[in-house]
Amino acid sequence: MFRKGSERPASVVEVTERVDSILGGGIAWQGALSGSGGVRIDGAFDGEIALRGLVVIGETGRVTCREIRATTVVVAGSLRGDILAQRVEITRSGRVWGDVTTTSFSTEEGAFLRGQIRMEDKLDLGQEPSESETPQAAPGAEASA
16 A cells, blocks of 8 residues: 555656646647657647657647647647657547557547558657658559568
């Protein structure tokens, strides 16, 4: 029942990522977010997101982008675009229209996802093009192995 020493209960979660910047509820922004750190979006954002860190889309947040690349993505608002992240969480108020590629996925009852989930053992979050960006063979052409 009681433990001594450095043992901690399993319910204690270490937070290694944090929010460094906030896009407030009354702000609409177009552009690109890149670099290291965490961001919370409570307003409207249209553009590209590639962060080594945390991206939180708050309940009032509305994001439209081709793909979010981040270490962790938490969606409590709405997102139209794909997600490539080590960890993805969609809360009960979260709405996602896009595909998710991740190593860890969680969702709450009531969350919405229209797209596919692809689970990977390991992800490369580098700036290389995703599979959807690589040139595809012409219809009717056969791929050689």
